[in-house]
Amino acid sequence: MRHPNPTLDRFLDSLEGIVAAERDQWKIVAAVEPLVKQLIADPDHSYIKDKYRRPPEGKTGVASGYGQYCLYRRGTQLSVIAFCWGPGKGTPIHDHLAWGVLGFYDGLEKETRFKRIDDGKDANRATLQEIGVHFTKTGETSHLTSPQRDVHKVENPGDVPSVSIHIYGCDMGTQRRRRYDASSGAIEWYSTPHDSDEVVVS
Numbered sequence: 001m002r003h004p005n006p007t008l009d010r011f012l013d014s015l016e017g018i019v020a021a022e023r024d025q026w027k028i029v030a031a032v033e034p035l036v037k038q039l040i041a042d043p044d045h046s047y048i049k050d051k052y053r054r055p056p057e058g059k060t061g062v063a064s065g066y067g068q069y070c071l072y073r074r075g076t077q078l079s080v081i082a083f084c085w086g087p088g089k090g091t092p093i094h095d096h097l098a099w100g101v102l103g104f105y106d107g108l109e110k111e112t113r114f115k116r117i118d119d120g121k122d123a124n125r126a127t128l129q130e131i132g133v134h135f136t137k138t139g140e141t142s143h144l145t146s147p148q149r150d151v152h153k154v155e156n157p158g159d160v161p162s163v164s165i166h167i168y169g170c171d172m173g174t175q176r177r178r179r180y181d182a183s184s185g186a187i188e189w190y191s192t193p194h195d196s197d198e199v200v201v202s
């Protein structure tokens with residue numbers, strides 16, 4: 001057993017099977033995304049505990065607008081995280097440097113995607129072009145691949161918390177990644193530690 005919740009346990013079993021068999025990030029996200037869609041469609045959402053449906057109180061810093069509740073992680077290879085953005089909260093423009101699959105339970109998330117259009121040689125500054133805005137609703141899924149589809153910002157434009165699940169091919173609690181200043185393009189390395197942990201395996 002990987003997790004005490006049977007619905008999430010079944011999902012994790014299939015997920016671990018995929019990542020054990022496949023190295024290509026495109027093939028991984030193609031296989032994981034339908035699995036996440038299925039997970040969200042299952043009426044049992046009890047693994048998203050009530051306390052994961054609101055951001056933690058008193059949190060400060062770059063990730064203060066959202067809760068990052070890790071449900072399962074294996075080393076630095078895989079993490080499954082419940083995310084919650086409070087109304088009006090959001091992220092800076094950022095990347096992940098890993099593949100990811102996202103699934104949406106409640107509320108509304110506005111995702112703005114960007115493409116880096118400079119030559120990538122300046123480690124401190126990037127020129128970003130906005131390439132699209134998507135409003136993501138209950139039951140939908142999305143994915144990230146690095147570096148082709150990796151830079152975005154996420155906001156909750158609604159008046160209730162947004163709740164989603166994110167699966168990453170890394171431990172997003174320790175992953176060093178970049179955020180980008182929207183006007184100057186300045187790059188800063190950062191990481192966002194989990195607000196809580198459930199199952200951790202090595």
Ligand SMILES: [Fe+2]
Pocket residue numbers: 094095096152154
């Ligand atoms: Fe993100």
